[in-house]
Amino acid sequence: MATDASPESGTAPREPDAGPPGAADVDEAMQQLRALLVSPAIEPEREQVRQLREEVRSGRVDPQQLADVLPDAVRLSGAEGQRLADALSPTVDRAIEVSIENNPQPMIDAIFPIIGPAIRKAVSDALAKAVSGLNETLEHSLSLQSVRWRLEAKRTGKTFAEVLMLKTLRYRVEQVFLIHAETGLLLHHVVQPGVSARDADLVSGMLTAVTDFVRDSFTTADDAGAGLQKLRVGGTSVWVERGPHAVLAAAVRGEGPEQLREFLEESVESVHQRFHDELEHFDGDSAVFVGTEPDLARCLRSAQMPSRSGGRLKRWLVAGLLIAGVGAVAGLGVQSHLRWRELVRDLRGTRGFMLVDENHNWWGRSQLTGFYSVTAPQSPGQIVTASDVLESEVDSDWRLFPGLETRSGGNTPAPEAPVDVAALLDAPEGVGFASAAGAGGAQHWVAAGAARGAWLERARQQVAAGLGSLGPGAVDLSGVTDLDAGLAAAAAALADVVVPVPEGVDLSADLTRERLALAARRAVDVARLASKTGHRLTLEVIGHTDALGDSQANQALSLAQAVAAELRAIRPASGGGSWLILTRAAGSSEPLVVDGVTAPEQVANRRVTLVARLESR
Amino acid sequence: MKQLKICMLGAFAVGKTSLVARFVKSVFSEKYHSTIGVKIDKKQLSLAGQDLTLVLWDLEGEDDLVRVQMTYLRGAAGYLLVVDGTRPETLETAVLLRRRIETEAGVLPFVLLLNKYDLAERWAINDPGLLGLRDAAAATLNTSAKDGLNVDEAFTALAQAVVDPGSGAAEGSA
Ligand SMILES: Nc1nc2c(ncn2[C@@H]2O[C@H](COP(=O)(O)OP(=O)(O)OP(=O)(O)O)[C@@H](O)[C@H]2O)c(=O)[nH]1
Ligand SMILES: [Mg+2]
Numbered sequence: 184m185a186t187d188a189s190p191e192s193g194t195a196p197r198e199p200d201a202g203p204p205g206a207a208d209v210d211e212a213m214q215q216l217r218a219l220l221v222s223p224a225i226e227p228e229r230e231q232v233r234q235l236r237e238e239v240r241s242g243r244v245d246p247q248q249l250a251d252v253l254p255d256a257v258r259l260s261g262a263e264g265q266r267l268a269d270a271l272s273p274t275v276d277r278a279i280e281v282s283i284e285n286n287p288q289p290m291i292d293a294i295f296p297i298i299g300p301a302i303r304k305a306v307s308d309a310l311a312k313a314v315s316g317l318n319e320t321l322e323h324s325l326s327l328q329s330v331r332w333r334l335e336a337k338r339t340g341k342t343f344a345e346v347l348m349l350k351t352l353r354y355r356v357e358q359v360f361l362i363h364a365e366t367g368l369l370l371h372h373v374v375q376p377g378v379s380a381r382d383a384d385l386v387s388g389m390l391t392a393v394t395d396f397v398r399d400s401f402t403t404a405d406d407a408g409a410g411l412q413k414l415r416v417g418g419t420s421v422w423v424e425r426g427p428h429a430v431l432a433a434a435v436r437g438e439g440p441e442q443l444r445e446f447l448e449e450s451v452e453s454v455h456q457r458f459h460d461e462l463e464h465f466d467g468d469s470a471v472f473v474g475t476e477p478d479l480a481r482c483l484r485s486a487q488m489p490s491r492s493g494g495r496l497k498r499w500l501v502a503g504l505l506i507a508g509v510g511a512v513a514g515l516g517v518q519s520h521l522r523w524r525e526l527v528r529d530l531r532g533t534r535g536f537m538l539v540d541e542n543h544n545w546w547g548r549s550q551l552t553g554f555y556s557v558t559a560p561q562s563p564g565q566i567v568t569a570s571d572v573l574e575s576e577v578d579s580d581w582r583l584f585p586g587l588e589t590r591s592g593g594n595t596p597a598p599e600a601p602v603d604v605a606a607l608l609d610a611p612e613g614v615g616f617a618s619a620a621g622a623g624g625a626q627h628w629v630a631a632g633a634a635r636g637a638w639l640e641r642a643r644q645q646v647a648a649g650l651g652s653l654g655p656g657a658v659d660l661s662g663v664t665d666l667d668a669g670l671a672a673a674a675a676a677l678a679d680v681v682v683p684v685p686e687g688v689d690l691s692a693d694l695t696r697e698r699l700a701l702a703a704r705r706a707v708d709v710a711r712l713a714s715k716t717g718h719r720l721t722l723e724v725i726g727h728t729d730a731l732g733d734s735q736a737n738q739a740l741s742l743a744q745a746v747a748a749e750l751r752a753i754r755p756a757s758g759g760g761s762w763l764i765l766t767r768a769a770g771s772s773e774p775l776v777v778d779g780v781t782a783p784e785q786v787a788n789r790r791v792t793l794v795a796r797l798e799s800r
Numbered sequence: 801m802k803q804l805k806i807c808m809l810g811a812f813a814v815g816k817t818s819l820v821a822r823f824v825k826s827v828f829s830e831k832y833h834s835t836i837g838v839k840i841d842k843k844q845l846s847l848a849g850q851d852l853t854l855v856l857w858d859l860e861g862e863d864d865l866v867r868v869q870m871t872y873l874r875g876a877a878g879y880l881l882v883v884d885g886t887r888p889e890t891l892e893t894a895v896l897l898r899r900r901i902e903t904e905a906g907v908l909p910f911v912l913l914l915n916k917y918d919l920a921e922r923w924a925i926n927d928p929g930l931l932g933l934r935d936a937a938a939a940t941l942n943t944s945a946k947d948g949l950n951v952d953e954a955f956t957a958l959a960q961a962v963v964d965p966g967s968g969a970a971e972g973s974a
Contacts, residue, residue: 363875365875366805366876367857367875368803368805368855368875384842388842392872395869467802468801469801469803
């Protein structure tokens with residue numbers, strides 16, 4: 184087929200370059216060939232040839248053909264040497280960069296199983312080495328402490344290095360358990376290398392039994408906190424972080440820092456996020472939960488004790504840097520706190536005031552509750568205004584009490600009440616009573632503050648029935664806020680907030696920021712009240728999108744995640760107990776504007792809403 | 801591997817802890833240490849080629865002072881209801897316990913054990929219907945934690961009833 188394929192030769196026949204046969208033969212052959220070439224019968228072939236030439240010249244290639252030959256081509260090129268790899272590597276590098284910029288998660292997921300264990304092994308090797316180094320140094324030193332540790336090693340059957348490590352570590356998370364909340368069955372378990380762990384299934388069951396026991400036995404406790412959060416056994420404490428379906432328990436040796444709580448919270452959130460369906464439909468088979476390993480391993484943290492001798496200069500340097508770095512933020516917090524303390528001192532010290540409850544919240548709004556008398560030199564508002572605390576950041580609940588006399592500098596009413604109303608009513612902290620002569624000289628009290636709904640209910644009945652030697656109605660309870668009702672109201676207020684996200688996952692629009700701040704404030708309110716009423720709070724952040732865009736579910740989830748990240752940032756300063764933030768995509772299934780067909784109407788559906796899930800313990 | 805949470809329930813001193821010890825560690829002791837709260841143990845089991853882990857919650861026994869907390873039954877797949885064959889009143893406790901479980905924790909498969917069968921001369925239970933429990937139970941077995949009689953069978957019967965509720969589990973010689 185040389186005649187067809189050679190572009191240089193065009194349609195002209197190529198001269199045979201083999202040795203010349205007879206001239207007549209050549210002539211005859213040429214005749215035949217010419218007849219063939221000019222014959223209209225071969226027109227389709229000529230057309231094909233033309234097309235082929237066209238393709239080759241223009242460089243256009245049929246993708247299907249290319250796909251067929253590419254694998255072989257790559258293999259061949261690989262066998263030949265480096266060239267293909269060299270040519271491709273900048274492109275591949277760039278592709279990876281772009282992919283990571285857009286969404287790092289798949290890459291992280293892919294490399295974590297490789298890197299995670301490697302890092303952990305490296306760290307534990309380094310620690311072990313550090314210890315054995317120290318071990319040698321100390322082996323020859325005769326400090327009293329080293330002798331004591333050596334004795335302890337002998338007594339407990341541990342190696343000297345082990346004792347030393349435990350003594351010089353400020354804390355170490357030794358084991359993390361992921362436990363199915365309902366059954367108490369172990370879902371997954373990670374251990375710090377070198378830590379001897381007891382049977383994790385049994386520990387998991389026992390922990391659940393203990394937390395159940397605590398929950399059942401102390402349900403009436405009014406104090407803050409949602410369920411058991413920490414229990415201590417000797418030098419080890421167990422930190423418990425509950426999610427709706429699974430509980431994370433970390434065995435911590437030494438004094439774990441409070442930030443550890445955040446890691447646990449994040450891990451519980453991540454596990455619930457990634458294994459939502461598996462958790463919901465758990466039937467006793469824990470095999471899939473091996474996938475939670477990265478979330479659990481993240482909590483296996485430790486910190487060395489700051490060395491006591493030497494390194495003073497370095498310490499000062501570090502301290503200096505710290506002050507420079509976080510000083511501004513911390514300074515604000517500290518200042519705000521100092522100002523608040525001063526205000527509280529003023530209120531306590533001023534004649535005519537009785538402060539029942541104060542609650543400083545340096546991120547959100549602070550609260551003041553109490554009585555004041557008409558004889559007071561100033562109104563409460565004036566005192567707050569005169570102080571350095573911003574009046575707009577304080578929620579005050581002051582009740583005017585005509586006959587109230589308070590001793591200057593003290594917090595108790597001057598004429599000592601002959602009847603201890605607080606004791607008779609078994610009043611919780613946060614409720615105060617002021618006594619005064621009522622009509623006709625009968626004793627009369629006014630209460631202020633905040634309490635659980637159940638207590639209020641009971642107290643009202645007691646008062647109505649007559650309290651001790653007092654007649655019915657001797658105590659005015661109308662000034663006591665019902666915390667449970669407050670919580671319900673706060674949760675409802677939070678549910679009312681709609682954070683619009685008009686474009687992409689961009690939260691920078693003014694209205695978006697404004698609503699976000701409102702949502703954060705209300706979430707903090709809910710968290711504070713939940714903590715006071717012994718509820719566990721899970722904040723569900725729900726993303727909704729319009730029905731116009733594609734992949735709405737992903738979009739909605741990214742919206743929710745962006746908002747959740749903002750809320751997580753303020754959570755540590757919220758003043759409430761610990762709470763979880765979970766995200767969910769509602770997609771376009773719960774539209775705000777139902778029959779919006781035009782783009783602007785649909786945009787209104789791109790929003791984030793929040794739901795507070797409260798679980799009483 | 802599939803895990804099942806299984807609870808041991810019954811009046812005090814009927815042999816709940818002893819049955820678990822026999823099943824898990826193949827040991828028996830005449831000494832009586834009353835269980836306070838709950839103790840957890842586990843044992844692996846193979847059922848029709850499927851490997852199972854039974855996580856056993858050995859609960860405190862019910863008596864005049866102690867009422868078993870029903871929250872311990874949360875998430876349980878089933879329970880062993882243990883009666884002491886030499887003390888008829890423990891059968892009544894079992895009836896009450898089951899009623900409380902069904903109102904507070906829900907209906908769960910259970911296997912009824914008439915324990916201490918080695919003390920045949922002191923056997924004191926002769927109600928054939930066992931106060932209605934026999935019909936409700938997935939199986940009823942005479943057991944002895946001391947001899948090991950029907951102990952493995954009891955746990956297997958319960959696992960069977962949980963995994964495959966349709967299968968009519970074996971009826972023991974009661
Ligand atoms: N002869 C005989 N004695 C038994 C048997 N099972 C248990 N016992 C004895 O009965 C006593 C109580 O046994 P436990 O297993 O502690 O009973 P329990 O139900 O766990 O008791 P509580 O934890 O208090 O509710 C112990 O002295 C046991 O040795 C049995 O099958 N035969
Ligand atoms: Mg027992």
